[in-house]
Amino acid sequence: MTEIVTAGILVIGDEILSGRTKDKNIGFIAEYLTNLGIDLKEVRIVADDEDDIVAALNAVRERYDYVFTTGGIGPTHDDITADSVAKAFGVGIDHHPSVVARFKERFGDALNEARLRMARIPDGAELIESATILAPGFKLGNVVVMAGVPSIMQAMMDIIAPKLRTGRRMLSDSVRADAKEGDIGSPLREIAAAHPDTSIGSYPFIDDDGKPNTNVVVRSRDQDKLAAAMADVKAMLATLHGSKNPVQ
Amino acid sequence: MTEIVTAGILVIGDEILSGRTKDKNIGFIAEYLTNLGIDLKEVRIVADDEDDIVAALNAVRERYDYVFTTGGIGPTHDDITADSVAKAFGVGIDHHPSVVARFKERFGDALNEARLRMARIPDGAELIESATILAPGFKLGNVVVMAGVPSIMQAMMDIIAPKLRTGRRMLSDSVRADAKEGDIGSPLREIAAAHPDTSIGSYPFIDDDGKPNTNVVVRSRDQDKLAAAMADVKAMLATLHGSKNPVQ
Numbered sequence: 001m002t003e004i005v006t007a008g009i010l011v012i013g014d015e016i017l018s019g020r021t022k023d024k025n026i027g028f029i030a031e032y033l034t035n036l037g038i039d040l041k042e043v044r045i046v047a048d049d050e051d052d053i054v055a056a057l058n059a060v061r062e063r064y065d066y067v068f069t070t071g072g073i074g075p076t077h078d079d080i081t082a083d084s085v086a087k088a089f090g091v092g093i094d095h096h097p098s099v100v101a102r103f104k105e106r107f108g109d110a111l112n113e114a115r116l117r118m119a120r121i122p123d124g125a126e127l128i129e130s131a132t133i134l135a136p137g138f139k140l141g142n143v144v145v146m147a148g149v150p151s152i153m154q155a156m157m158d159i160i161a162p163k164l165r166t167g168r169r170m171l172s173d174s175v176r177a178d179a180k181e182g183d184i185g186s187p188l189r190e191i192a193a194a195h196p197d198t199s200i201g202s203y204p205f206i207d208d209d210g211k212p213n214t215n216v217v218v219r220s221r222d223q224d225k226l227a228a229a230m231a232d233v234k235a236m237l238a239t240l241h242g243s244k245n246p247v248q
Numbered sequence: 249m250t251e252i253v254t255a256g257i258l259v260i261g262d263e264i265l266s267g268r269t270k271d272k273n274i275g276f277i278a279e280y281l282t283n284l285g286i287d288l289k290e291v292r293i294v295a296d297d298e299d300d301i302v303a304a305l306n307a308v309r310e311r312y313d314y315v316f317t318t319g320g321i322g323p324t325h326d327d328i329t330a331d332s333v334a335k336a337f338g339v340g341i342d343h344h345p346s347v348v349a350r351f352k353e354r355f356g357d358a359l360n361e362a363r364l365r366m367a368r369i370p371d372g373a374e375l376i377e378s379a380t381i382l383a384p385g386f387k388l389g390n391v392v393v394m395a396g397v398p399s400i401m402q403a404m405m406d407i408i409a410p411k412l413r414t415g416r417r418m419l420s421d422s423v424r425a426d427a428k429e430g431d432i433g434s435p436l437r438e439i440a441a442a443h444p445d446t447s448i449g450s451y452p453f454i455d456d457d458g459k460p461n462t463n464v465v466v467r468s469r470d471q472d473k474l475a476a477a478m479a480d481v482k483a484m485l486a487t488l489h490g491s492k493n494p495v496q
Binding site: 011014015016018019021022023026027028029030031032033034039040042043044045046047048052056064066074075076077078110112113114115116117118132149170172174181183184185186188189192196199200201202203204206217219222230 | 262263264265266267268269270271274275276277278279280281284287288289290291292293294296297300304323324325326337344355358360361362363365366397399406418420429430431432433436437439447448449450451452454455465467477
């Protein structure tokens with residue numbers, strides 16, 4: 001169980017690039033994948049442009065075990081994700097019979113050409129659907145295609161997650177340093193060098209008192225190695241505070 | 249003044265890919281660039297890994313007029329953005345004399361090796377600094393390197409923005425359709441086809457009453473063409489509501 005499973009995210013949408021819509025999906029998927037035991041290695045955001053989508057998708061899907069896309073599967077002319085995915089894979093695309101049947105039942109006379117677009121699924125794809133999801137997502141090869149609306153994307157993640165191959169989870173632990181990042185940079189470098197199977201990150205922030213502070217995060221797939229590195233971090237911080245701030 | 253100026257964003261940081269930190273910079277920069285008259289075409293998020301940073305930076309900087317990076321310019325061992333940018337450009341990197349002088353004045357005895365890392369600037373880069381910014385950003389060629397902490401990144405954008413070449417702004421206008429996206433997809437497609445110098449997007453959302461609704465956004469660099477397309481969208485919506493919901 002030492003396998004590492006990797007992933008990329010491809011966010012599709014002019015509205016994200018224009019700044020009109022602020023993406024909420026990347027952070028959600030990133031956290032979700034970490035909890036599953038899938039390492040997110042790269043994210044790309046591209047426009048509603050077929051060439052851009054195909055190029056980015058082909059670059060990312062060849063590099064990682066999975067790719068998760070969000071956006072562009074609705075009923076309007078700028079929803080071109082399904083067609084772009086089919087083109088990237090070099091497969092056909094058509095109205096999926098079971099989706100069309102469900103749409104007929106659901107929409108009746110309101111089933112128009114625009115809504116039928118949402119039934120266009122690349123050949124060979126597995127549907128990601130439920131009673132509460134209108135336009136289905138799908139999985140084709142290692143590419144998982146999901147909606148851009150956060151609540152729908154999240155429902156789709158819950159459906160597809162149990163079917164994904166996962167690796168050994170990256171574990172993490174964090175400590176608030178109560179120190180400026182510049183005061184712990186050198187000792188952290190030494191600790192990082194002494195614990196090669198961990199990764200140690202430091203993240204500066206301004207605390208509630210308006211003072212510069214730092215969170216230190218240790219990550220490892222091995223619980224014992226994680227604990228050993230964190231123990232060294234905490235010992236270093238204790239020494240720092242003992243010598244500089246004896247009262248605290 | 250018909251020139252189009254393009255940009256990419258490169259977000260650097262393990263903490264974004266793990267989901268521990270939720271990015272707030274992409275949306276801010278996207279909106280900022282739109283207001284300046286620079287078209288954001290692509291965003292990439294990569295890990296604190298020199299090879300990944302160099303590869304992504306070289307891909308993006310060759311493709312667009314500008315690249316904006318965030319993250320990885322602090323004092324710790326995982327802050328490798330400056331070195332990676334120097335490597336991508338094939339230039340040297342060293343402690344910048346004026347930054348070192350300022351650090352000596354500011355930190356005195358607390359100027360340690362970790363803090364000196366923040367004075368490492370690639371040869372030929374222009375500093376992005378102010379009295380309130382600790383670690384400077386810099387601009388090298390078409391690449392603008394900024395902090396990951398949002399407040400500092402935003403201060404850096406304000407400093408560098410007046411020096412950037414800008415194009416004709418993409419204008420936009422939006423209307424709340426009070427209709428399901430599937431009911432307006434077909435007429436929107438016709439309107440989009442009739443107004444080739446505009447781009448029309450539709451964005452579904454759930455309104456306060458829990459009902460599916462849609463925002464329609466029209467974008468164009470030409471105010472008259474924008475207004476003409478938006479007039480057609482509003483006329484279409486009026487017809488839709490007149491025939492289907494006469495009471496509303």
